[in-house]
Amino acid sequence: MATRRLYYEDAEIGDDIGPVQRVVSGAQVAEFSRVWRAESEPSRFSDAEVARREGLPGPMVPGAMSVAMLSQLVLGWSTTVTLKKIDVIFRQVVVHGVALTLKGAVTDKGLVDGEPQVECDLTIENSEGATLVIGKATVRLPNRG
Amino acid sequence: MAEDPDIKFDHSLLGVAHSLGSFSVTREMIVAFAIATGETDPAFTGEGAATESGHDDIVAPPTFCNAFLNIASRPDIRLEFGDTGFFAGQAIDCLASVRPGDTLLATTKLQDVYAKTGRSGKMVFVAWETTFTNQRSETVALVRDTHVRRNKRT
Numbered sequence: 677m678a679t680r681r682l683y684y685e686d687a688e689i690g691d692d693i694g695p696v697q698r699v700v701s702g703a704q705v706a707e708f709s710r711v712w713r714a715e716s717e718p719s720r721f722s723d724a725e726v727a728r729r730e731g732l733p734g735p736m737v738p739g740a741m742s743v744a745m746l747s748q749l750v751l752g753w754s755t756t757v758t759l760k761k762i763d764v765i766f767r768q769v770v771v772h773g774v775a776l777t778l779k780g781a782v783t784d785k786g787l788v789d790g791e792p793q794v795e796c797d798l799t800i801e802n803s804e805g806a807t808l809v810i811g812k813a814t815v816r817l818p819n820r821g
Numbered sequence: 822m823a824e825d826p827d828i829k830f831d832h833s834l835l836g837v838a839h840s841l842g843s844f845s846v847t848r849e850m851i852v853a854f855a856i857a858t859g860e861t862d863p864a865f866t867g868e869g870a871a872t873e874s875g876h877d878d879i880v881a882p883p884t885f886c887n888a889f890l891n892i893a894s895r896p897d898i899r900l901e902f903g904d905t906g907f908f909a910g911q912a913i914d915c916l917a918s919v920r921p922g923d924t925l926l927a928t929t930k931l932q933d934v935y936a937k938t939g940r941s942g943k944m945v946f947v948a949w950e951t952t953f954t955n956q957r958s959e960t961v962a963l964v965r966d967t968h969v970r971r972n973k974r975t
Contacts, residue, residue, distance in 0.1 A: 677861045677862045677863075678862070698859065700859075704857070704859065707856075707857045708857040708858060710857070711850075711853045711854050711857045711888060712857075712887070712888060712891045713891060730905055730973065731905070731973050738908075739908035739911065740884065740887040740890070740891070740908075740911075741858055743884050743887065743911055743913070744858035744859075744860070744882065744884045744887070745858065745859060747882065747883045747884050748858070748859065748860060748862075748882075751862065751883075752862075759883045759915050760914070760915055761912065761913065761914050761915065762883065762884070762912065762913050762915075763910075763911075763912035763913075764910055764911050764912070765909065765910040766907070766908060766909060766910060
């Protein structure tokens with residue numbers, strides 16, 4: 677959760693966002709699946725054998741959870757951030773119970789129709805440094821004063 | 822993207838709006854979604870300090886519309902390719918806040934179906950665009966998601 681207050685003038689290209697460490701457990705995926713109303717029978721999200729039959733390294737974290745976690749990374753940058761757009765590509769499977777590093781970097785800033793906006797690149801990596809998820813976000817930051 | 826004549830699917834669905842129904846948003850749904858995704862911000866979880874954010878009540882996290890995309894049934898495009906499918910990517914335009922008491926109307930349309938060839942062979946991507954509109958006819962989110970079909974690796 678964000679604690680600092682950033683303004684548009686504070687953000688510079690190359691600034692880091694995060695990193696944040698996360699581990700998504702099978703129990704968390706089960707809870708998300710309940711909210712998400714996914715099928716209750718064993719699936720690639722919940723069952724190692726089903727995942728193996730589908731050629732996966734293990735039960736996977738739903739993509740919607742990865743999108744949510746990346747949005748949390750961006751919103752956690754500052755209490756003043758408003759997320760306008762997030763665009764995510766799933767490159768590799770995110771499996772349960774592994775250490776994930778979520779991080780971002782500012783790639784551009786400018787006024788769009790008079791609104792101060794900042795562009796960011798986002799990634800989720802595993803502990804081996806493999807990039808599992810990539811993304812971009814557009815956020816609004818308030819002007820100082 | 823150029824249309825691939827070798828991809829067999831129901832072309833009549835391309836660009837045609839299809840209602841996914843309406844969804845009543847409750848505080849409990851927002852909190853459950855927030856907690857299930859590991860959210861800790863009280864503006865979304867409702868724990869303690871929600872009013873400090875300046876809101877009367879909690880607001881939904883920006884990706885909350887995903888809670889409805891899984892239960893919503895899209896039309897079957899009758900794609901004749903591949904024996905497994907995955908979520909390939911998603912873009913969400915967050916256009917307005919979603920709050921308890923809102924009623925969201927979801928409308929989806931098939932945007933594109935196209936093929937790419939990678940290390941694992943040919944893949945077919947199916948792209949949908951879903952618009953969520955609230956009871957005041959404000960578009961609150963525009964969600965573009967892409968699903969890939971391919972053959973299982975042997």
